[in-house]
Amino acid sequence: MAADHNYTEASIKTLSALEHIRLRPGMYIGRLGNGAHAEDGIYVLLKETIDNCIDEYTMGFGKRVEVHLAERTVCVRDYGRGIPLGKLIDCVSVINTGAKYDSKTFQKSVGLNGVGQKAVNALAHSYRAQSVREGQCKLVEFERGKLVKEHKVQASDERNGTYIEFTPDEQLFGANFAFRREYIEEMLWNYAYLNRGLTLNFNGKNYKSEGGLKDLLTKKLTGETLYPIAHLEAEDIEIALTHGGHYGEEYYSFVNGQHTTMGGTHLAAFREGLVGTVRNFFGKQYDAADIRQSVVAAVSVRVQEPVFESQTKTKLGSTDMGPKGPTIRSFITSFMQQHLDNWLHRNPEAAETLRKKIEASERERKELSGIRNLAKERAKKANLHNKKLRDCRVHLDGKDKRAEESTLFIVEGDSAAGSLTACRDVQTQAVFALKGKPLNTFGLTKKVIYENEEFHLLQSALNLEDGIDGLRYNNVVIATDADVDGMHIRLLLISFFVKFFPELLTNGHVSVLETPLFRVRNKKKTIYCYSEAEKQSALHQLGKAAEITRFKGLGEVSPGEFKDFIGMGIRLEPVSLKHVTDTDDLLGFYMGKNTPHRQNFIIENLRVEKDLIEA
Template identity: 80%
Template sequence: MANAYTEDSIKTLSPLEHIRLRPGMYIGRLGNGSNAEDGIYVLLKETIDNSIDEYTMGHGKKIEIELNDRTLRVRDYGRGIPLGKLIDCVSIINTGAKYDSETFQKSVGLNGVGQKAVNALSISFRAQAIREGDTKIVEFTQGKITKDNKVAKTAERNGTIIEFTPDEALFGKDFKFRNEFIEEMLWNYAYLNRGLTLTFNGKAYKSENGLKDLLTKKLTGEPLYAMAHLEAEDIEVAITHGAHYGEEYYSFVNGQHTTMGGTHLAAFREAFVATIRNFFKKEYDAADIRQSIIAAVSVRVQEPVFESQTKTKLGSTDLGPKGPTIRQFIGGFLQQHLDNWLHRNPEAADAMKRKIEDSERERKELSGIRNLARERAKKASLHNRKLRDCRVHLDGKDKRAEDSSLFIVEGDSAAGSLTSCRDVQTQAVFALKGKPLNTFGLTKKVIYENEEFHLLQSALNIEDGMDGLRYNKVIIATDADVDGMHIRLLLLSFILQFFPELITQGHLFILETPLFRVRNKKETRYCYSEAEKQAALMKLGQSAEITRFKGLGEVSPAEFKDFIGENMRAEKVTLDRLHDVEGLLTFYMGKNTPDRQDFIIGNLRVEKDLVEA
């Protein structure tokens, strides 16, 4: 019988209780640190953001970050939080200086929430403010104050020191910070704040050329022309074209990396097309103009409105309460500065024009093949059950749109297991017939000539760009054997060549499935590595039954449900550390078999090595 709905059913939570009960509203996902968007990195970002705001206002040119196991320490040399308000600023929600637009005109964090969330979600939190020879220290546990020291004298320089350890009760016992994710975050701060030095465990991060340095680091090959690097008050852009397919953007607002874009990125894409059309006096197709572009855009907006506390997508339409719209501002900037740059750099303008016309030519050449492929796909779809679709898609209005996922599996057996236990609202399944074609060195024509690739492209709805993408997560789910790894490589090769934005925009994942099941009469454990298997045996006893899963088809639907639900292990595929995609694909997917064989032999590790390691 349902509980009675009375006055006693109504609960009022304190801000601290609400943050701990609903952390996702404040930091997005929780996670264990294996993904750059996991909450532990948001806690660090929220802390650094406050130090960045001090630098932006002209106070302190250095920020020091130290990581010791799971404890982070952030030290800036700004003005320091006013000592009498130190407790309020780190523990009472909606408290801060950023409501005063005279003090923080274009701040990253405006809601007075960030540092309080860090405090509430940490098992230990320590804040120290230093101002003009005086200092005050306060300490908390899970957001509750445990020590309030009196103001004391000090010889230290002005600034604020925040030290915190995320609470494993929320983030899990196995959470861990990954240095590469922190380093990527610090590089972005450096690119956007020239003159600022950030250090991480003693290593310095500093940029002299801003977004130009960012694009130089991100380029996976030689650009087609010298980079356009343009700046004015409240805006900076860097633009070039490469030889890859797709569009690649890095967008920022007030120093915050808006990984999901927003109104400023939409305005930039539109203004870039308009400026190029006007310069060349020709109505080129927008897709041809933007094909192979790689660009970074950073804007400063007064009192920005983001679509969530994690600030990954800008929702503001105006530059400020009394300013122009973001669309007008970016449009006017590009029309003046990019147009001038093109006139001053005729060789770059000619290279851009050739690239646009090459894209136009390829698009027209593909049109006939595309029409044939569409007709074939229509006929195939009447009998083809390779796609088991879901009901909620990324391009829809449903509140669960960001949960939409497409699992790419090998064969009908694995597809059957996954399909029978998936969430039909948000999880779709696409079954491959076997090993897909090696597309290395082939042109985009192969997508239309190969039925399987064309059906996959149609399922994703990315033929005309990423705007129509139907799933937020595209998850490669192949067997944990040699054939499964080969299929994974073939799919990665295909995506890297023709749809790299699936990777650069954070949509592509690799599903991790258990290698072993260890169980006794009382308990069952699933293990993803030899080490986990040994740990399970220690816990359940050496006589426990061990099952080795060779393929996904061997996993029963009842078991599979555990691996694709809340506890799903999915590793995001990134390009952060790939500086030469063409070179990598040439080595791993090209016709240099002897070189690969030598590499494999030279890097083999036998069981004995693994145990000793």
């Protein structure tokens, strides 16, 4: 190998903290994104700001947090103690500065590293921080992390607390980034459930909970429960759980008020504790999968000096409750053995319903075992995996730093698969090709997955047979044509996921790829348009003489063009169950028999292309 003669002392660089945050934002906020996904960076910036307010509330200071959004600017005001005025600049701009290194000041805080608010400042186009303490206030202003104005300390008759205002930097988040109010509302509800007595106000609307995690579970449920919610509490732990009629397991886990969307040691301990307690209560060694089938649970713990697996704090890595405390595993399993066991004894009807549910799951699992083996043999003999799946190299179940970028595109037909495969990132993007319209799974049991070759291969590609823990791709993207057939395939696939793998949707893994409907170009510039309005805007920009191409399907788009739609500028529309109260009713209406009710709905909402253009 030839030596690199350019590698000299000049090649070695030392970045300031500000430069490092802006150059490598992923280390601090996970991903950038444009706001289309609930875990995009702009929401992490808001979360980091509100976390500081929650820490104040947890320590007994301030019972109200006000959040205001105006276009792209967010303002957050708490009524805690306020940042000490002399340290205001340091606390919002100097990395590794904060009060949370002192465990006496913040016993069980989520932000312990002195990084969060500095990242907000560094990644914001404009940033203002004001602190009010004991009749005095101070205001400082920054641009892209650099101090531009430090106001003198002044007298103030405002209540104590801290005010933060920031606008994310479009140089980093893109010219089209935008906050989605539903994601902010979801965040605020979680804060309310986990901090009973706290009022959060967002643009004039209050968010407050008295029932804690029981309220959270009630709001999250998308179908009937088999028995009333078990709500269990003690110092540093709160759990709510029940079972439904759906497939899979559904969890909402939190540490010190932080939503740990990737789970961690506390969730693993809860799942173990649930299985052990149920086995002991019934005196039978039920299979763990049968006990957890259809469970819906929320778990919240408070840990001293928590260790997360990344700065975005989505997965707990701690093994102990604190420096001198018990292990998280023993703490949670002991709590379950005592409190859940007591609850089952006090609620014999619920216990009997749970027993019947477990035994029904056991019977179904045994019935499926023979079919499952036949399906595996059939797939192995036909070697169909290679024809259906063009795999990538990095997967979610691996340790690669790009694991969260792993994506499976589900496309219709070989033509679209060919275009996408030719220009994808082979490291993180895989392609699964459907051969036509998949089966409508409404009203069918899990048996269909093994009897239907296509669904079995899709399940195998995703590695979901034994639950979501083995999921191979963080993003499952439905990429179908923007026509009637394409929309129908989307519905069939979404119905399949809602029916058998709802946790894919509740955990935010499923999206629909938005592809351009038009290409408008002249000799100097090409603009891809995703709507009629964007097409008209492009014509206004390029002139009425510009050439317009209408894309009818993904197969028509050349690999060279497709690369633009699945790279940095990818547009994804997340598929969510947040506003669904009963998935059975939803699927029954859209995917069941063609009832007069649905026919009337279609007639009343029918729009022709002329109406859409005029609108």
